[in-house]
């Protein structure tokens with residue numbers, strides 16, 4: 001009988017304490033020890049900050065580590081638990097999914113105690129970390145192969161009060177974009193589990209896999225804005241300029257109309273950039289089939305007037321691959 005997931009330290013101790021979240025060993029690998037930092041200043045909001053759910057998204061773990069440097073001094077109340085890397089095997093392999101079992105951690109929540117390693121991580125996070133918090137910042141980025149703005153995302157939530165609270169929290173980050181994303185795969189997401197428990201869960205996504213100083217600065221400022229909005233630190237929230245755009249915009253994106261997929265196999269050439277407004281019928285990109293002498297290139301057009309939320313970088317794509325995400329202003 002293997003041990004149960006647990007923390008190696010008392011996270012309720014006042015001040016900063018640290019230790020590990022132990023994910024028990026299973027048939028496929030040894031036990032994992034995830035570094036966990038607890039910043040406890042007593043009464044107040046209870047926040048969980050996680051990064052590294054996907055191993056090829058390095059911005060979240062970097063920003064989480066930066067927070068540990070200045071937050072203990074800046075924090076005025078409440079408790080913040082920071083876990084820079086949720087999925088160490090995926091991080092080491094620089095892969096989105098866990099290389100050991102091929103699973104996407106953000107699709108297997110709440111996990112299984114006797115499952116494969118990704119399911120055991122999800123089980124440990126669900127049972128040990130999630131109950132410590134009312135609000136969760138899960139730091140993601142879009143990963144290689146995409147141009148994506150700095151955006152705080154959430155998904156449609158059935159409970160209107162929680163939806164409104166979540167949008168308010170997401171907008172408080174003041175990132176260039178806040179996106180309500182109707183996502184096809186919400187079951188098994190960390191978001192969904194937390195929201196089903198009535199918690200506020202926001203998911204900043206950053207950029208397209210190039211870890212750059214400017215984007216990291218905006219990401220960190222966004223998280224700091226979120227901490228100010230929660231009342232965990234004092235200060236004035238900052239609105240950092242991104243692509244000449246000073247204020248944030250809230251958009252929603254729907255599966256049926258706003259996700260564009262490749263109609264053929266070939267090289268996708270982007271013809272617009274993130275945050276561009278495109279009119280109905282406007283050119284998003286061109287698909288160049290490469291396997292036929294006669295095949296004409298295919299224009300990828302905007303189905304309606306929209307703003308480009310994300311676009312695939314120039315790359316070889318298969319039929320049906322996701323190539324662009326569009327959105328429209330959120331009416332709220």
Ligand SMILES: [Zn+2]
Pocket residue numbers: 053054057140141
């Ligand atoms: Zn991610």
